[in-house]
Amino acid sequence: KGKGPGTAIGGMSRRLGGSVRQGLRCHHYDAADSKFTTPYDWQHCVGMVVGETYEIHWPHSASGACGTPNQYQTPFYDGVFCMGLEKLGIGLSSAGLGDQVQGNDGSPVLSSKVGVQGQVFTIVNDENYYYPDLIRGWIQDGDYGSDIAKYTGSTTGTSR
Numbered sequence: 001k002g003k004g005p006g007t008a009i010g011g012m013s014r015r016l017g018g019s020v021r022q023g024l025r026c027h028h029y030d031a032a033d034s035k036f037t038t039p040y041d042w043q044h045c046v047g048m049v050v051g052e053t054y055e056i057h058w059p060h061s062a063s064g065a066c067g068t069p070n071q072y073q074t075p076f077y078d079g080v081f082c083m084g085l086e087k088l089g090i091g092l093s094s095a096g097l098g099d100q101v102q103g104n105d106g107s108p109v110l111s112s113k114v115g116v117q118g119q120v121f122t123i124v125n126d127e128n129y130y131y132p133d134l135i136r137g138w139i140q141d142g143d144y145g146s147d148i149a150k151y152t153g154s155t156t157g158t159s160r
Helices: 076-080 097-101
Strands: 053-061 114-122
Antiparallel strands (some): 053 114
């Protein structure tokens, strides 16, 4: 069972995602190990807590503005679909949107055109675990990126 430093995060918020909902935690936290308990003076990720678990997402879309300043937009759908569903070949028929995104009208299935990579991290205050640039995508060095789960479902939580 996962655990963390016990920090209440329900009232915190994410810059691009609104309020935070406490989720599951990794099992790596060790209150006796200082790398999990020594506070860090955050310069950019203000509000993050050493020892807590965070899931980072990198959405990809054939209709997104990848490689442009507009690829990281909020809300989530504006970035992933900023060039419109038509760019994906969806929305060209008079069928309902549900039938269009599921491919029931001959359109490409939406899930074949949109995907999200994600990794889960337990934040530690230890330079041995430093990684310089997560904005360019997930960590694939060494064993990272080798134990991958693939599923079809929501990546936006319970609101959609």
